Amino acid sequence: MRELVVGAAQLGPIQKADSRADVAARMIALLEKAAARGCGLVVFPELSLTTFFPRWLFEERAEVDAWFEREMPSAATRPLFDRARELGVAISFGYAELTPEGRRFNASILTDRTGAIVGKYRKVHLPGHSEFDPERAFQHLEKRYFEPGDLGFPVWRNMGALMGMMICNDRRWPEAYRVMGLQGVELILLGYNTPSVNSQNSAEGLEKRLYHSELSVCAGAYQNAAWVVAVAKAGDEDGHPLMGGSVIVDPDGFVVARAQTEEDELLVHACDMDATRFGKTTIFDFARHRRPEHYGRICAQTGAEIPEE
Amino acid sequence: MRELVVGAAQLGPIQKADSRADVAARMIALLEKAAARGCGLVVFPELSLTTFFPRWLFEERAEVDAWFEREMPSAATRPLFDRARELGVAISFGYAELTPEGRRFNASILTDRTGAIVGKYRKVHLPGHSEFDPERAFQHLEKRYFEPGDLGFPVWRNMGALMGMMICNDRRWPEAYRVMGLQGVELILLGYNTPSVNSQNSAEGLEKRLYHSELSVCAGAYQNAAWVVAVAKAGDEDGHPLMGGSVIVDPDGFVVARAQTEEDELLVHACDMDATRFGKTTIFDFARHRRPEHYGRICAQTGAEIPEE
Secondary structure, eight states: OOEEEEEEEEBOOOOTTOOHHHHHHHHHHHHHHHHHTTOSEEEOOTTTTSOOGGGSOOOSHHHHHTTOBSSSSOTTTHHHHHHHHHHTOEEEEEEEEEOTTSOEEEEEEEEOTTSOEEEEEEOSOOOSOSSOOTTSSSOOOHHHHOOOOSSOOOEEEETTEEEEEEEGGGGGOHHHHHHHHTTTOOEEEEEEOOBSSBTTBTTSOHHHHHHHHHHHHHHHHHHHTOEEEEEEBOEEETTEEEOOOOEEEOTTSOEEEEOOOSSSEEEEEEEEGGGGHHHHHTTTOHHHHOOGGGOHHHHHOSSOOOOOO | OOEEEEEEEEBOOOOTTOOHHHHHHHHHHHHHHHHHTTOSEEEOOTTTTSOOGGGSOOOSHHHHHTTOBSSSSOTTTHHHHHHHHHHTOEEEEEEEEEOTTSOEEEEEEEEOTTSOEEEEEEOSOOOSOSSOOTTSSSOOTHHHHOOOOSSOOOEEEETTEEEEEEEGGGGGOHHHHHHHHTTTOOEEEEEEOOBSSBTTBTTSOHHHHHHHHHHHHHHHHHHHTOEEEEEEBOEEETTEEEOOOOEEEOTTSOEEEEOOOSSSEEEEEEEEGGGGHHHHHTTTOHHHHOOGGGOHHHHHOSSOOOOOO
């Protein structure tokens, strides 16, 4: 038994006018609640510090850069890091990263129990588009504001467990889980900001969208025998609804905790890292059962290549 | 709208003593029922012609070979092919294949509406083990009796649709769906024979096992925007229960038809191949969104490589 008590700290909406300091205070409140419930690790969502700004078109670079962090910890998040260190609780959260070289990523970090950053991830699977699209009900300009992550899907040893990170749309791509699974990942930390409405198909509906999210997360957990902590930023941001549905999923693909609100809400579960062993040594013992000689297309081509008529 | 009415022809149990001719007669009865309901294609399960013999240890080659087909159509299945041609219905089913060179595969075939074989698949992901395992509640000797498929995961044009096949345990491997997805697959035909009990964990239970099967199938369908027709051989074979749970799943990952019995049972659904378009051109437009530069481990390594302490 290698038990790690994990908190999934769902955030309710963040409005354009809210300051980073306001948000950090909310995150600290969730962190303290989690510490009181025995959590060793607390996971916050994608773009934890601001509204989901890729729904807006900004023409000026300065307008864009206002949503980005030039350093981490930043002035506004230092109190969060300090409190986490005092409580001895590791944290993970997402933010928009502007590097000294002027590169922009949709990023997340992972700390140890001392508040030291031990892992950084940059979102690989950017959804949406790069130019204003008048046919959409609203914009999803992630491909405009970010470049695809350049760090792959690393796995880190932290607190006696093998941990990886993914962000939002990554969770729909089985490749993301598998690359981590091939490094023995036991716990995947996943933050998301997902519109409640499909901008290209308004008939789809919230229920279907929640199902797609949970389906992808549960399959990724089961097929790699790993815990997944999937944490939403939820609720009405600037008049645009984001879905909730934060879940903690066990290595057998079952939901063990699920958010009930679209507000700041904490889910807690004691995750036994040894519960990953059965799957990893039987049906998903990759060394015995995988057949990479037939997987070539996955790495050799990007888009579909349709057989000729 | 490119509608293809598909029949999922679940088979109830086949006992050791049942002849191929007995089974072919049951398959013909299902085929005729499907034709009467307008099906253009009928899908039967893995190892359609015999009991799931890998649960038994056979020491003698002749005992093993008795379960294999040396040609297809065979004498026993020719009436099935003939009836399918008369009805103008395409069929797909699984069987144990013994090649002229003495190689053994867990195979399946696909015909067109004239009964001509247009596709063959050989199971890539063989579960189980190759030597008698006294610690298991029962044996699962697929790795003993078969070699892994050597044909990859091809996709064929048939009846105006792009079709692929997988067999049983393949459905738990996202790589299998993706390799077909990267060839534009619209309809995946999947037969299975899955014990109702986990031979290494009797506490797992049927409900959990049905969930794992459906989870994998629905995720594979959604993440590749393809129809999946998943067809069981079900019920008590030789005192060993096989689960049912045959389903037809739409390209959005939703079950549209589900078997109610563990007997011979036909599911019918009118599948619109154009329903695959939305997913393939938006969220799962691979050309726009995939990032193979970060997927290298999937093809470069078989087993997990754990980061050093």
